[in-house]
Amino acid sequence: MLNRIFKYQFATATHTPLCIIGGGTASLNVTAQLSHRKGINLSHIRVFDPSRFHYYQPSWTMVGGGLYDAEKSYRTQQSLFNKKINFNFNAVTKVIPEQNKFITDDGREWTYDHLIISTGIKVDFKGIKGLKEALDDPNCPVGSIYWKDYATKFNQFAKEFKGGKAVFTEPQMPIKCGGAPQKVLYLNEERFRRNGVRNQTSIEFHKTIPVVFGVPKYSASLAEIIKQKNIDLHLKSKLVEVRGQDRVAVFENQDNKVLTEVKFDLLHAVPPQTAPKFIAESGLGDASGFVDVDKQTLLHKKYKNVWAIGDSSNLPTSKTAAAVMSQTPILVDNLLHIWKQKNSEASLPQKYEGYTSCPIFTGDKKLILAEFKYDSVVDETFYRHQDKPHRLFYHLKKDFFPFAYWNLMARGIWYGREGILPHFLKTITNTF
Numbered sequence: 021m022l023n024r025i026f027k028y029q030f031a032t033a034t035h036t037p038l039c040i041i042g043g044g045t046a047s048l049n050v051t052a053q054l055s056h057r058k059g060i061n062l063s064h065i066r067v068f069d070p071s072r073f074h075y076y077q078p079s080w081t082m083v084g085g086g087l088y089d090a091e092k093s094y095r096t097q098q099s100l101f102n103k104k105i106n107f108n109f110n111a112v113t114k115v116i117p118e119q120n121k122f123i124t125d126d127g128r129e130w131t132y133d134h135l136i137i138s139t140g141i142k143v144d145f146k147g148i149k150g151l152k153e154a155l156d157d158p159n160c161p162v163g164s165i166y167w168k169d170y171a172t173k174f175n176q177f178a179k180e181f182k183g184g185k186a187v188f189t190e191p192q193m194p195i196k197c198g199g200a201p202q203k204v205l206y207l208n209e210e211r212f213r214r215n216g217v218r219n220q221t222s223i224e225f226h227k228t229i230p231v232v233f234g235v236p237k238y239s240a241s242l243a244e245i246i247k248q249k250n251i252d253l254h255l256k257s258k259l260v261e262v263r264g265q266d267r268v269a270v271f272e273n274q275d276n277k278v279l280t281e282v283k284f285d286l287l288h289a290v291p292p293q294t295a296p297k298f299i300a301e302s303g304l305g306d307a308s309g310f311v312d313v314d315k316q317t318l319l320h321k322k323y324k325n326v327w328a329i330g331d332s333s334n335l336p337t338s339k340t341a342a343a344v345m346s347q348t349p350i351l352v353d354n355l356l357h358i359w360k361q362k363n364s365e366a367s368l369p370q371k372y373e374g375y376t377s378c379p380i381f382t383g384d385k386k387l388i389l390a391e392f393k394y395d396s397v398v399d400e401t402f403y404r405h406q407d408k409p410h411r412l413f414y415h416l417k418k419d420f421f422p423f424a425y426w427n428l429m430a431r432g433i434w435y436g437r438e439g440i441l442p443h444f445l446k447t448i449t450n451t452f
């Protein structure tokens with residue numbers, strides 16, 4: 021009570037020049053790169069995220085495929101973010117951009133000069149009837165790589181699978197890492213062969229969208245792989261209900277809305293995903309609910325001190341960690357241009373072309389490294405035939421990227437496909 025009166029009487033908003041909503045990949049990458057720039061006082065930065073832990077989510081496909089230990093997929097936020105940065109374990113409930121202000125779930129108010137939104141996309145396990153209950157039932161053979169514990173659960177059931185019907189699903193877009201539902205499928209098809217149960221197993225893959233992959237070059241390759249592996253592909257087929265007790269999954273045909281029941285012995289389900297609600301409620305979103313930013317500069321279309329990066333933005337590209345690696349230096353340069361150098365939006369120095377990458381495990385220690393930019397235009401780093409599965413890319417994804425994430429990205433010296441060189445060039449040439 022006293023506390024309330026106290027708060028009511030004396031509550032004033034706390035001002036921090038740069039506030040960042042979300043403490044995931046984009047937030048860590050941006051703050052780590054800012055820490056190397058001249059003229060940056062890290063105590064002028066404040067990050068908000070209710071999670072005590074930071075997850076390397078790209079490893080969860082590997083957890084579900086039996087290649088990675090889930091316990092290695094996360095660290096505490098404190099061990100990663102620079103100690104001088106202010107970190108608040110509160111969720112933001114509403115932004116009032118006209119007043120450069122926002123409110124957290126404990127009722128406190130905060131003000132900023134610049135705001136970056138990097139909350140990511142929300143996975144909605146409750147968005148499919150019965151799915152959450154099936155996932156939480158330890159005896160029900162249903163799992164999902166879209167959460168650490170459900171990925172571990174799936175791995176356990178897949179490891180002990182004795183044959184029958186294995187069903188893999190993919191919801192409507194947008195989802196983070198559009199290729200992930202296929203990666204876990206191919207890794208487990210290989211595992212069933214290795215474990216000698218493939219001949220007793222039929223595999224179904226149900227995709228809600230009408231194509232195998234959004235970029236034609238990779239789509240053709242992947243369709244061929246699905247055929248070779250004798251996987252029963254169902255396009256325009258959406259998972260709408262799971263009846264865990266009966267081991268039944270219900271699919272809705274996207275053309276005629278007809279429902280089909282499929283009896284399964286193992287189910288990998290991918291939940292539908294949505295923009296965090298506070299974005300739309302704060303007037304910061306577009307019709308899809310994601311933060312409405314300029315697709316090249318990452319600056320909000322209406323509020324010229326609000327930025328967005330990664331999955332919570334409406335950048336029209338595939339939502340991946342690789343995309344964040346590419347967006348980060350652009351956001352940092354553009355932000356400093358207005359925030360520190362007091363320039364206007366008209367002369368923003370960097371433009372994002374939509375680069376994103378999807379490393380797709382295809383089984384048998386091989387991987388297709390899909391790389392593309394806006395409008396699904398292929399944009400490959402290594403050579404012309406990246407649509408063919410390759411062993412080298414397998415090790416890049418399985419061994420090198422987790423290393424680069426924890427040891428280079430978290431230190432602000434990883435520039436995605438450009439490697440670490442840009443860091444040293446920026447250190448030499450940077451006046452801010």
Ligand code: UQ1
Pocket residue numbers: 078341342345377378379401421422424425429435436437438
């Ligand atoms: C990348 O930089 C990165 O970060 C560590 C990944 O991990 C999530 C990736 O998957 C990819 C593809 C990149 C981009 C880098 C190269 C060399 C293509």
